[in-house]
Amino acid sequence: MSFGVTLIGVNMATSGNPFIFGEIIDEPNFVNRTRELSLLVQDLADGQKVFLLSPRRFGKSSLVALALLKLKKRHVRTVSLTVSSYASYTQLLEKFAEKVLRAAGPWERVKDWVTRFGRSVKPDMHYNLTSGEISLCLGKGSGFDPAPIAPEVFALPGELTRKAGFRMAICLDEFQQIAEFNGRSVENVLRNQVQEQREVGYVFAGSQPALMKEMLSAKRPFHKTGPQMFLDKIPAVDWKEFIARQFSKRGRTLHERGLESLLAAADLIPFDVQRIAHELWDYAELRGKRALDASDVTSVADSLIAGHSTYYELLWEHLSARQRATLQALAERGPLEIYSQTVRDEFRLGPASSVQKALQSLDARDILDRYKGRIFFLDPLLPRWIRSKVS
Ligand SMILES: Nc1ncnc2c1ncn2[C@@H]1O[C@H](COP(=O)(O)OP(=O)(O)O)[C@@H](O)[C@H]1O
Numbered sequence: 001m002s003f004g005v006t007l008i009g010v011n012m013a014t015s016g017n018p019f020i021f022g023e024i025i026d027e028p029n030f031v032n033r034t035r036e037l038s039l040l041v042q043d044l045a046d047g048q049k050v051f052l053l054s055p056r057r058f059g060k061s062s063l064v065a066l067a068l069l070k071l072k073k074r075h076v077r078t079v080s081l082t083v084s085s086y087a088s089y090t091q092l093l094e095k096f097a098e099k100v101l102r103a104a105g106p107w108e109r110v111k112d113w114v115t116r117f118g119r120s121v122k123p124d125m126h127y128n129l130t131s132g133e134i135s136l137c138l139g140k141g142s143g144f145d146p147a148p149i150a151p152e153v154f155a156l157p158g159e160l161t162r163k164a165g166f167r168m169a170i171c172l173d174e175f176q177q178i179a180e181f182n183g184r185s186v187e188n189v190l191r192n193q194v195q196e197q198r199e200v201g202y203v204f205a206g207s208q209p210a211l212m213k214e215m216l217s218a219k220r221p222f223h224k225t226g227p228q229m230f231l232d233k234i235p236a237v238d239w240k241e242f243i244a245r246q247f248s249k250r251g252r253t254l255h256e257r258g259l260e261s262l263l264a265a266a267d268l269i270p271f272d273v274q275r276i277a278h279e280l281w282d283y284a285e286l287r288g289k290r291a292l293d294a295s296d297v298t299s300v301a302d303s304l305i306a307g308h309s310t311y312y313e314l315l316w317e318h319l320s321a322r323q324r325a326t327l328q329a330l331a332e333r334g335p336l337e338i339y340s341q342t343v344r345d346e347f348r349l350g351p352a353s354s355v356q357k358a359l360q361s362l363d364a365r366d367i368l369d370r371y372k373g374r375i376f377f378l379d380p381l382l383p384r385w386i387r388s389k390v391s
């Protein structure tokens with residue numbers, strides 16, 4: 001009897017791969033970021049408009065998801081939209097309205113909004129009684145111009161909170177993509193509306209820091225709209241503690257050198273740390289291995305690279321000769337001396353201005369980005385693949 005109980009207990013604690021990537025992280029598996037989390041929760045509860053910036057896969061969406069969950073527990077109504085998911089400005093506005101209405105529900109409270117909304121445009125709105133889902137169509141046809149009704153849509157959270165006596169927190173994720181929809185006019189309208197909304201906190205999370213910084217610069221509408229939060233990498237000590245704990249909890253060990261090699265292979269990018277750790281876990285499971293070291297990490301990284309080689313080949317084929325040379329130089333020599341005469345000669349990069357152009361184009365293609373002023377590969381395994389090709 002007690003044997004059975006113990007077994008269940010052990011299974012619950014040890015089953016499954018403890019490393020999660022490409023998904024939102026729940027609180028028990030959330031590493032570090034306690035300061036950022038409480039700051040974000042407080043700012044959103046206060047109705048601030050926060051800009052959250054970092055390169056891709058540093059943990060913005062995970063941080064926001066957890067902040068919204070905490071706010072929900074405090075009875076704040078929460079809404080989350082990923083701007084890049086939508087194909088048009090009209091669709092973004094429709095989803096924004098739908099999600100805000102749903103969060104502000106019940107239906108009885110929000111249905112009046114439809115009758116008040118828009119003198120010229122009446123949205124076509126449907127309410128599913130069983131699921132509680134609201135769906136909305138603002139206008140059909142590719143010629144439909146949503147710009148005239150955008151202010152009313154973006155004013156919605158303010159209207160609903162003012163009358164209903166609750167607060168709201170709204171996340172617009174991948175916010176840099178807003179520029180794809182009507183450019184500056186969206187920025188203007190949205191800025192004007194959100195500034196009026198005292199009861200509504202906003203977090204605008206953006207994955208291309210350069211684009212986001214431009215959006216927050218002096219001549220643009222969002223300049224000084226609210227605090228900016230730059231998400232750093234999570235320090236190595238925290239990762240080491242987390243990974244070692246996950247391993248030891250399940251009767252495995254990853255030696256210090258292995259931990260270091262894992263973090264180096266991932267370039268401390270949260271997504272890649274979890275991805276490599278996840279693969280390492282599966283690798284250990286498959287081989288029934290209890291103790292792992294740096295050579296195991298190398299095998300895992302190599303097999304990940306092998307698995308991606310078709311994708312890497314395709315990417316490489318679509319690059320210009322100068323872009324390839326620049327990436328080779330970066331993969332071999334690192335970012336610090338990329339402009340030096342020696343490196344430019346060795347890799348036949350041409351004048352510094354050409355290098356700069358190549359770097360810019362690789363940044364625009366989401367192959368490179370900058371962190372603390374330094375260029376890095378968004379995919380930390382790509383430089384390893386590049387090196388392996390030439391050697
Ligand atoms: N605080 C964290 N603790 C543990 N893992 C994290 C954390 N933040 C991010 N990650 C890992 O990185 C992955 C990508 O994070 P995500 O929030 O989607 O990044 P972003 O939104 O910046 O692109 C997550 O799926 C998870 O594996």
Ligand SMILES: [Mg+2]
Nearest residue numbers: 060061062173
């Ligand atoms: Mg994200």
